Amino acid sequence: xxxxxxxxxxxxxxxxxxxxxxxxxxxxxxxxxxxxxxxxxxxxxxxxxxxxxxxxxxxxxxxxxxxxxxxxxxxxxxxxxxxxxxxxxxxxxxxxxxxxxxxxxxxxxxxxxxxxxxxxxxxxxxxxxxxxxxxxxxxxxxxxxxxxxxxxxxxxxxxxxxxxxxxxxxxxxxxxxxxxxxxxxxxxxxxxxxxxxxxxxxxxxxxxxxxxxxxxxxxxxxxxxxxxxxxxxxxxxxxxxxxxxxxxxxxxxxxxxxxxxxxxxxxxxxxxxxxxxxxxxxxxxxxxxxxxxxxxxxxxxxxxxxxxxxxxxxxxxxxxxxxxxxxxxxxxxxxxxxxxxxxxxxxxxxxxxxxxxxxxxxxxxxxxxxxxxxxxxxxxxxxxxxxxxxxxxxxxxxxxxxxxxxxxxxxxxxxxxxxxxxxxxxxxxxxxxxxxxxxxxxxxxxxxxxxxxxxxxxxxxxxxxxxxxxxxxxxxxxxxxxxxxxxxxxxxxxxxxxxxxxxxxxxxxxxxxxxxxxxxxxxxxxxxxxxxxxxxxxxxxxxxxxxxxxxxxxxxxxxxxxxxxxxxxxxxxxxxxxxxxxxxxxxxxxxxxxxxxxxxxxxxxxxxxxxxxxxxxxxxxxxxxxxxxxxxxxxxxxxxxxxxxxxxxxxxxxxxxxxxxxxxxxxxxxxxxxxxxxxxxxxxxx
Amino acid sequence: xxxxxxxxxxxxxxxxxxxxxxxxxxxxxxxxxxxxxxxxxxxxxxxxxxxxxxxxxxxxxxxxxxxxxxxxxxxxxxxxxxxxxxxxxxxxxxxxxxxxxxxxxxxxxxxxxxxxxxxxxxxxxxxxxxxxxxxxxxxxxxxxxxxxxxxxxxxxxxx
Numbered sequence: 001x002x003x004x005x006x007x008x009x010x011x012x013x014x015x016x017x018x019x020x021x022x023x024x025x026x027x028x029x030x031x032x033x034x035x036x037x038x039x040x041x042x043x044x045x046x047x048x049x050x051x052x053x054x055x056x057x058x059x060x061x062x063x064x065x066x067x068x069x070x071x072x073x074x075x076x077x078x079x080x081x082x083x084x085x086x087x088x089x090x091x092x093x094x095x096x097x098x099x100x101x102x103x104x105x106x107x108x109x110x111x112x113x114x115x116x117x118x119x120x121x122x123x124x125x126x127x128x129x130x131x132x133x134x135x136x137x138x139x140x141x142x143x144x145x146x147x148x149x150x151x152x153x154x155x156x157x158x159x160x161x162x163x164x165x166x167x168x169x170x171x172x173x174x175x176x177x178x179x180x181x182x183x184x185x186x187x188x189x190x191x192x193x194x195x196x197x198x199x200x201x202x203x204x205x206x207x208x209x210x211x212x213x214x215x216x217x218x219x220x221x222x223x224x225x226x227x228x229x230x231x232x233x234x235x236x237x238x239x240x241x242x243x244x245x246x247x248x249x250x251x252x253x254x255x256x257x258x259x260x261x262x263x264x265x266x267x268x269x270x271x272x273x274x275x276x277x278x279x280x281x282x283x284x285x286x287x288x289x290x291x292x293x294x295x296x297x298x299x300x301x302x303x304x305x306x307x308x309x310x311x312x313x314x315x316x317x318x319x320x321x322x323x324x325x326x327x328x329x330x331x332x333x334x335x336x337x338x339x340x341x342x343x344x345x346x347x348x349x350x351x352x353x354x355x356x357x358x359x360x361x362x363x364x365x366x367x368x369x370x371x372x373x374x375x376x377x378x379x380x381x382x383x384x385x386x387x388x389x390x391x392x393x394x395x396x397x398x399x400x401x402x403x404x405x406x407x408x409x410x411x412x413x414x415x416x417x418x419x420x421x422x423x424x425x426x427x428x429x430x431x432x433x434x435x436x437x438x439x440x441x442x443x444x445x446x447x448x449x450x451x452x453x454x455x456x457x458x459x460x461x462x463x464x465x466x467x468x469x470x471x472x473x474x475x476x477x478x479x480x481x482x483x484x485x486x487x488x489x490x491x492x493x494x495x496x497x498x499x500x501x502x503x504x505x506x507x508x509x510x511x512x513x514x515x516x517x518x519x520x521x522x523x524x525x526x527x528x529x530x531x532x533x534x535x536x537x538x539x540x541x542x543x544x545x546x547x548x549x550x551x552x553x554x555x556x557x558x559x560x561x562x563x564x565x566x567x568x569x570x571x572x573x574x575x576x577x578x579x580x581x582x583x584x585x586x587x588x589x590x591x592x593x594x595x596x597x598x599x600x601x602x603x604x605x606x607x608x609x610x611x612x613x614x615x616x617x618x619x620x621x622x623x624x625x626x627x628x629x630x631x632x633x634x635x636x637x638x639x640x641x642x643x644x645x646x647x648x649x650x651x652x653x654x655x656x657x658x659x660x661x662x663x664x665x666x667x668x669x670x671x672x673x674x675x676x677x678x679x680x681x682x683x684x685x686x
Numbered sequence: 687x688x689x690x691x692x693x694x695x696x697x698x699x700x701x702x703x704x705x706x707x708x709x710x711x712x713x714x715x716x717x718x719x720x721x722x723x724x725x726x727x728x729x730x731x732x733x734x735x736x737x738x739x740x741x742x743x744x745x746x747x748x749x750x751x752x753x754x755x756x757x758x759x760x761x762x763x764x765x766x767x768x769x770x771x772x773x774x775x776x777x778x779x780x781x782x783x784x785x786x787x788x789x790x791x792x793x794x795x796x797x798x799x800x801x802x803x804x805x806x807x808x809x810x811x812x813x814x815x816x817x818x819x820x821x822x823x824x825x826x827x828x829x830x831x832x833x834x835x836x837x838x839x840x841x842x843x844x845x
Contacts, residue, residue, distance in 0.1 A: 003738075084713075084719070085715060085719040085780070088708060088711060088713040089708060089733070090705050090738060091705070091736060244704075
């Protein structure tokens with residue numbers, strides 16, 4: 001090991017003194033900084049983690065860096081007889097190949113380490129909201145993934161330098177082999193092979209980098225990297241030996257050397273194919289997972305009793321394809337890690353996979369949908385509504401017995417309509433319920449009593465009184481274990497207060513102390529009670545309209561005089577903007593007894609379309625969790641809001657400032673310091 | 687490496703054992719290759735390490751080679767700032783660093799002025815004490831000065 005280290009240190013000092021190294025590093029920092037900044041802004045609100053965005057931005061530029069750093073490793077030596085001088089010493093060629101590779105690899109990794117300045121130092125200064133997620137530990141998996149990726153890239157760059165006497169030709173050849181060729185192979189594969197096209201949503205290299213950044217390392221990918229690195233170094237040492245043979249002589253020796261080089265490359269390809277076939281994921285030990293599902297989702301995935309197939313039926317060129325692909329890949333990885341029954345994902349492009357597209361269309365799916373299927377059962381979700389909670393709910397529904405719960409909305413008292421998709425309608429809420437697998441309908445309480453198959457009765461924003469008969473009917477419904485969701489307008493004449501009084505839910509008249517939004521029209525609540533409905537919402541916030549009702553909440557959890565246990569969902573001091581009540585919970589273990597449940601929300605506009613439109617608040621999650629709990633999925637339902645959503649929270653000026661710093665500051669600093677050092681050194685020569 | 691036929695060194699086929707015979711070989715190329723960014727002393731130390739010399743002997747080897755080739759006053763000079771003749775002497779020092787038994791000097795007098803040629807010729811004569819020397823070039827008067835046995839090549843064949 002001594003000789004390769006001697007060569008390595010010598011090569012390192014040569015690289016440090018070359019101006020091409022300086023400009024290559026500066027270009028690398030500028031490109032990665034720009035890609036990282038743009039990637040960060042584009043991923044706002046998604047489950048993509050900052051480390052994976054950084055890793056992808058570096059990975060896209062890494063072939064350029066390795067090509068530029070290795071292009072002068074050998075090429076000029078050949079022109080100036082320096083290579084012949086090296087080949088005369090009693091050192092095998094492989095020592096030079098390994099030593100120079102090691103030096104250039106170190107230079108590459110030092111550049112990658114320096115590129116961490118942007119996410120670890122510049123980004124926290126511009127986005128304090130993200131600072132808690134940005135630490136060296138969180139970026140370690142991404143750095144390790146790039147270290148593995150850099151091995152074959154640097155080795156191939158080093159190898160091409162042996163074959164070319166001109167530095168620029170060496171760089172172009174290296175770029176072709178490390179970037180253009182793999183991309184061309186990938187595009188050719190997905191164009192010709194339907195199976196590959198449905199399996200690979202994006203380049204396997206990009207996919208593995210993303211997975212590794214999130215803590216999942218592919219054993220197969222590591223084997224591929226090492227196999228190509230070793231074969232490239234072998235080819236480089238053989239090519240160096242071929243340099244000794246001048247003229248047309250020693251034809252047999254030359255041919256055998258070329259055959260050895262080709263055999264090495266072929267062995268690398270075969271070994272890679274075998275490794276990818278037998279691939280398995282290794283989870284980074286002790287790493288802080290930056291992009292993962294909530295604990296509830298992982299629990300749902302672990303409880304899947306039979307395989308589920310998820311088909312993304314959309315065009316690859318559509319803007320939503322990559323986010324969907326990454327989320328589905330995360331689902332696959334998570335299901336493997338929690339040892340559930342297994343989820344397989346496929347990507348069906350309607351233009352390229354007509355057979356698969358026909359299958360999905362016959363199953364009732366249109367383009368731009370995600371189809372969940374298990375056996376004969378299917379759930380179709382539009383791509384624009386697809387996120388972690390929808391995915392988990394769909395998977396859970398498929399694994400549950402095929403029984404559809406019915407949710408009925410009362411009409412006839414001035415309530416908003418479930419067919420209204422305007423700002424004051426309930427269309428979005430109804431659609432969200434249908435996506436969860438519920439049957440949604442209306443109940444005309446004036447003309448009929450609550451149907452027996454009604455799982456949940458929803459009373460929202462009633463403005464005219466309920467008749468005595470209607471109130472009696474609703475009371476009987478509750479007494480027989482019925483479940484009701486009330487979003488009360490607070491009008492005393494509707495009769496809803498009477499229902500709440502019978503349960504022990506008392507509205508209070510005091511003004512609430514609240515933290516308003518910038519225009520003072522909403523109340524932001526970010527405290528949540530420890531209840532199945534709300535416990536998973538910690539870390540998010542819900543919005544109530546200014547003037548929303550609050551309810552008194554008993555200090556003790558024991559049943560009140562009506563037999564109901566009342567719990568705060570969204571506490572506000574001594575009171576709560578939303579409460580949940582349950583009667584007969586202690587007897588739940590007896591399957592014949594169905595406890596009555598009620599959720600009361602003090603704001604009739606809480607889940608109108610306008611409130612649900614923004615996904616930055618958790619109103620939708622609280623609404624769906626309430627329905628799930630009322631239906632009876634409190635043990636196996638209630639998916640919380642994802643806590644790992646990327647939230648950069650930079651205004652326009654901050655974004656511009658961050659983009660400028662990340663693209664200009666680091667490269668400028670490198671050029672300045674390194675340039676001054678070189679000038680000083682040259683002056684000392686004179 | 688010969689393009690055809692065989693070559694042996696101490697009875698050992700150089701193709702069969704390519705590394706072993708190079709321990710006793712010193713070579714100087716036409717362009718006097720050397721690392722331009724290093725000082726003379728640093729470059730010779732690096733070359734001595736590369737050739738496998740023991741660490742404790744390297745300073746002595748470097749001093750001796752610099753002394754033989756008249757480089758004592760240039761130890762701290764960066765090679766990139768040296769003249770052609772001085773670079774040639776640095777390459778010579780590299781070639782004789784470990785006192786090889788065979789010296790191959792390709793076009794050693796090319797591009798040198800008369801005084802430099804005389805100096806180099808004197809050095810080569812002194813090398814003959816420990817090494818067999820093969821010198822190639824077109825400067826026949828220099829070969830005569832060092833008392834070399836001349837072999838003429840025409841079309842790659844000894845005439």
